[in-house]
Amino acid sequence: MKKLFYIIEKIIRIIKIRVKNKLRYHWMMKQKCLVDPAESKRPKYWKKCGVEVKGKFKVGADVYFDAGNAERIHIEEGVWIASRCLFLCHKRNLSEYKYGDDYNKTSYKYGDIYLKKGCCIGMGTIVMPGVTIGEGSVIAAGSVVTRDIPPYCIAAGNPAKIVKVLPDTNGSARTLV
Numbered sequence: 001m002k003k004l005f006y007i008i009e010k011i012i013r014i015i016k017i018r019v020k021n022k023l024r025y026h027w028m029m030k031q032k033c034l035v036d037p038a039e040s041k042r043p044k045y046w047k048k049c050g051v052e053v054k055g056k057f058k059v060g061a062d063v064y065f066d067a068g069n070a071e072r073i074h075i076e077e078g079v080w081i082a083s084r085c086l087f088l089c090h091k092r093n094l095s096e097y098k099y100g101d102d103y104n105k106t107s108y109k110y111g112d113i114y115l116k117k118g119c120c121i122g123m124g125t126i127v128m129p130g131v132t133i134g135e136g137s138v139i140a141a142g143s144v145v146t147r148d149i150p151p152y153c154i155a156a157g158n159p160a161k162i163v164k165v166l167p168d169t170n171g172s173a174r175t176l177v
């Protein structure tokens with residue numbers, strides 16, 4: 001009998017923790033705070049937050065995306081995002097920022113981020129507003145991507161530059177147009 005009570009108590013405790021976690025998760029989503037769910041749940045969570053998702057994709061741990069502008073992020077099938085990346089969809093409009101102005105009163109400009117089919121974003125990369133990363137391209141770990149990257153290229157550095165244009169299937173070199 002004592003054992004039965006112990007088991008029931010344990011089950012109730014587990015249920016309580018799960019309900020509490022679920023409630024916290026939904027509350028945080030409403031507040032547009034970012035949480036980092038288990039790996040298998042991340043794509044679904046991104047979608048729920050408003051990211052436009054076409055097909056399956058993978059996200060590593062501790063990736064930050066512009067939660068307030070999540071609908072500006074567009075992800076295609078087979079995209080792979082390594083841990084600790086950062087996706088920004090807004091920045092201040094510095095063209096109107098003059099001597100003596102209050103930076104905090106400067107307006108924002110926004111830009112959509114497109115991660116095309118099968119591209120891979122290396123660990124710790126920062127992707128700036130308005131950037132498109134082409135199909136099959138690989139971004140080196142720790143890069144800062146400020147300009148569009150064409151399909152099937154390797155780009156690295158801050159700001160990210162193309163370090164390699166991947167060859168055709170028959171091995172012949174490709175030229176970018």
Ligand SMILES: CC(C)(COP(=O)(O)OP(=O)(O)OC[C@H]1O[C@@H](n2cnc3c(N)ncnc32)[C@H](O)[C@@H]1OP(=O)(O)O)[C@@H](O)C(=O)NCCC(=O)NCCS
Nearest residue numbers: 082083121122123124138139140141142143154156157163
């Ligand atoms: C960029 C990358 C794809 C290149 O892979 P690779 O072809 O095997 O590259 P190599 O190690 O032969 O390096 C090729 C050149 O790129 C440079 N390079 C490699 N990684 C770099 C990086 N993260 N940033 C800047 N330059 C880099 C190397 O210094 C080398 O330059 P050099 O030819 O002037 O000496 C790889 O280094 C990388 O960053 N992959 C992402 C890894 C990652 O984030 N994994 C997530 C966890 S699984």
